[in-house]
Amino acid sequence: MNIELKIAFILASFAIIYVVIRSVKKHSLHPSFAVLWILIGLFLLSLSFLESFYAYVARNVFGLYGGDHLIYISLISFLLVYCFYLTTRICQMADRISKLISFTAVTESEVAALKKEKNQNGQ
């Protein structure tokens, strides 16, 4: 890995960590997701310093040609799994929203009916 790429990884990882901390401060990112993104930032940081370690693991553990292959495969696998996880989360949220829509609609109609009854009794 050349020096420019190493610097790019270091800057990217610090940028990610900075954005994550700012988002947590603004309450726009849940802590559980913040942890995940900080880990991604640290992973990018590790690419600059642990290049030889990844190359060793790739060759001796997975039998891959180089460390970069291991990194690509790991990142693509992670993104696929994460995408699937997010899809399930979106589905759960959509289901909850549907239930809330029904619940609020019926409750609102009941409140309106009670108000009407109260007004009629008051007159």
Place this chain on the structure above:
Amino acid sequence: MQNKPKILIAVLSFNEAVNIEATLDDLNKNNFGYDIVVIDDGSNDETAVIAKKNGVPVVSHCINSGNYSNAAMTYFLYAYRNGYDILCQFDGDGQHQAIQLKKIIDPVAHGEVDVVIGSRFLEKKGFQSFFLRRIGISMFSKIDSNITGTKLTDVTSGFRSYSRKVITFFGHTYKQELYDNTSQFLLITHYIGGKMKEVPIEMRARQGGTSLFDVWKSVTFPLKGLIIVLGCMLQEKKLKGKSTLL
């Protein structure tokens, strides 16, 4: 069942300002003692205002949910909370005729079955829908018939009635999401021990406005439907265990 069951007609509507008044007129003219409620799925037009002007209670979704199954969950919840014995789904687009309501309601009122579906294909009278849609309806009707053991021909028909047991199950007991109120609804009802039947009805073509069924939905409907059927079949044991009807 008591002598005079409490009946609710739930009119489903989304952007039906051009049809809703005629639909409610039809229901009011043929009213034999039922209550009416309009379930408005977050319309952008004057649907809810027109319905209220006609003296009909309106249950409005704060946003458009984009599917009829959400509206179905709303009317089940409404019917359950207000203690109705029979619930009838009626489309707000003018396709259904109030004069045929007795046909839909009577089998439930007499305790014969828990769900009655009005089928336009039993006597093949009136509006029969479009060719491609008929193929899809026929395919799912056959699948559902095989699973439920009841001859079904028009599983997507929105002209239906439900018993108190079904109202209680979907308005109170069932906590999961209903993805469609056709196959999934019918299969769940079957698995929890509900009986169903079809009666012949005549439908009209949509009286105005535009249908929710666009080209994309026509393409994805069969695939989505098959996944839903498969999901229901996998849940058979769980549903039978949770049954309140059995």
